[in-house]
Amino acid sequence: MKTIIATLLLLAATAAGFGQAASAAAQPVNVRIDSEAEQLARGYAAAFASITHTPVYLIHSRDDTTTVLVSIRSVRAVDGVLVVQDEKNLTYVLNPRDVVMITDAPPKKDN
Numbered sequence: 001m002k003t004i005i006a007t008l009l010l011l012a013a014t015a016a017g018f019g020q021a022a023s024a025a026a027q028p029v030n031v032r033i034d035s036e037a038e039q040l041a042r043g044y045a046a047a048f049a050s051i052t053h054t055p056v057y058l059i060h061s062r063d064d065t066t067t068v069l070v071s072i073r074s075v076r077a078v079d080g081v082l083v084v085q086d087e088k089n090l091t092y093v094l095n096p097r098d099v100v101m102i103t104d105a106p107p108k109k110d111n
């Protein structure tokens with residue numbers, strides 16, 4: 001008698017396990033992994049928010065050309081890019097991989 005009850009319990013547990021596995025497999029699972037550019041953009045935006053002195057400078061380098069953006073008012077991360085706005089309300093959309101630094105220290109002038 002005990003073996004019959006144990007067998008029935010085993011069968012019931014097995015059937016319940018298969019039922020759950022089938023229903024779980026029918027639902028899609030979405031996994032999102034942030035790219036390096038997205039992580040960099042969020043990091044630069046967070047760093048900008050922590051700078052309290054003004055003006056803020058953003059040094060950007062691409063194709064052996066370095067550009068200094070002066071008096072930055074806002075830096076936002078939008079997916080994998082940085083949206084930067086200066087005091088003249090000009091908006092720049094930058095690849096965060098090309099940003100060298102965001103700082104409140106004036107850049108040194110080359111002689």
